[in-house]
Amino acid sequence: MQGKNPRDIAAGEKNTPELVNDFLGAAHVFAAAANAVLEEDLLRDESYGQLSISQLKLLRLVGLNGSLTVGDAAAFLKVSKAAASKAVDKLVRKTYLERSPGKSDRREIWLSLTGASRKLLSGYETARERKLKEIFSMSVPAELRQVSALLDCLTARIAIENFSAQPGKLCLQCGTYFRESCLLRTQLGRECFHLRSKK
Numbered sequence: 001m002q003g004k005n006p007r008d009i010a011a012g013e014k015n016t017p018e019l020v021n022d023f024l025g026a027a028h029v030f031a032a033a034a035n036a037v038l039e040e041d042l043l044r045d046e047s048y049g050q051l052s053i054s055q056l057k058l059l060r061l062v063g064l065n066g067s068l069t070v071g072d073a074a075a076f077l078k079v080s081k082a083a084a085s086k087a088v089d090k091l092v093r094k095t096y097l098e099r100s101p102g103k104s105d106r107r108e109i110w111l112s113l114t115g116a117s118r119k120l121l122s123g124y125e126t127a128r129e130r131k132l133k134e135i136f137s138m139s140v141p142a143e144l145r146q147v148s149a150l151l152d153c154l155t156a157r158i159a160i161e162n163f164s165a166q167p168g169k170l171c172l173q174c175g176t177y178f179r180e181s182c183l184l185r186t187q188l189g190r191e192c193f194h195l196r197s198k199k
Helices: 017-046 053-065 070-077 081-093 115-135 141-165 183-188 193-198
Strands: 097-101 109-113
Touching (some): 053 070, 053 081, 053 109, 053 115, 141 183
């Protein structure tokens, strides 16, 4: 068996509901463990317990865009504008976000990072990279690439169903999950709600 492609070995095998459920279970458990260790624990240490995961995502989102409106933040994070405003208020009070009126429409509020939030995000990223290096030190790069490609392919198949049902409203929040490129664009050649709203 050594040296053979797993696809060739299992050419006649079909996916069963049990196998698919086992894969989904493994993916969910991995995501839960990664969330607990790589997000919640690290964030608690780096922010001294001052930030929640949703607040971290909002800061990352603003950082990726340079600036962002409250309305765009609400749409991207799939919360009401009132909920987004409340989250922004807390981050402004903690000096992690700054608000400024729009140039063309002064009723539109734009958000930007502060020196304190940039420092926090930088410290979090450094701690996260260090932890990832420890966790994945025994992993084979080719295997990681293969699993990543499989997950991206399956995510795109799930997303295409959602795109058909809700054209123009889908966003997988790639940026808040440490992905620089949009999966919908790379896999499906489409732009998500977030990319279109940036234009």
